[in-house]
Amino acid sequence: MQQTDRFVSLVPVGDLKEGFLSSQVVEGRAVVVARTADGVYVYDATCPHADFQFTAARLRGGCEIECQMHGARFKADATGEVTKGPAKEPLWVLESRVVDGMVEVLLDW
Ligand code: FES
Numbered sequence: 001m002q003q004t005d006r007f008v009s010l011v012p013v014g015d016l017k018e019g020f021l022s023s024q025v026v027e028g029r030a031v032v033v034a035r036t037a038d039g040v041y042v043y044d045a046t047c048p049h050a051d052f053q054f055t056a057a058r059l060r061g062g063c064e065i066e067c068q069m070h071g072a073r074f075k076a077d078a079t080g081e082v083t084k085g086p087a088k089e090p091l092w093v094l095e096s097r098v099v100d101g102m103v104e105v106l107l108d109w
Pocket of ligand 1: 069086
């Protein structure tokens with residue numbers, strides 16, 4: 001893992017399959033990376049409903065993250081908004097970018 005500024009290299013974008021989530025750990029924190037037709041997004045891996053930890057899975061319809069615990073769904077985009085309860089709060093979206101084919105996440109925790 002190579003650190004640049006406060007961003008840390010996470011995973012090569014070429015290792016991410018469109019329509020799927022990838023589980024990663026950065027600085028001891030579990031995160032999930034979603035690759036959709038629109039881009040790459042990084043989230044804290046904890047469901048805001050009851051702290052269930054997301055793992056690598058297929059995105060529902062290629063664009064929604066579904067919690068395996070109680071079925072809440074979230075937009076796999078820059079908002080992480082709830083699209084189906086029981087969750088009421090959005091996913092914690094982590095600032096990220098792609099540099100030279102590598103997904104990087106901002107260390108701000
Ligand atoms: S823990 Fe995710 S929907 Fe309940």
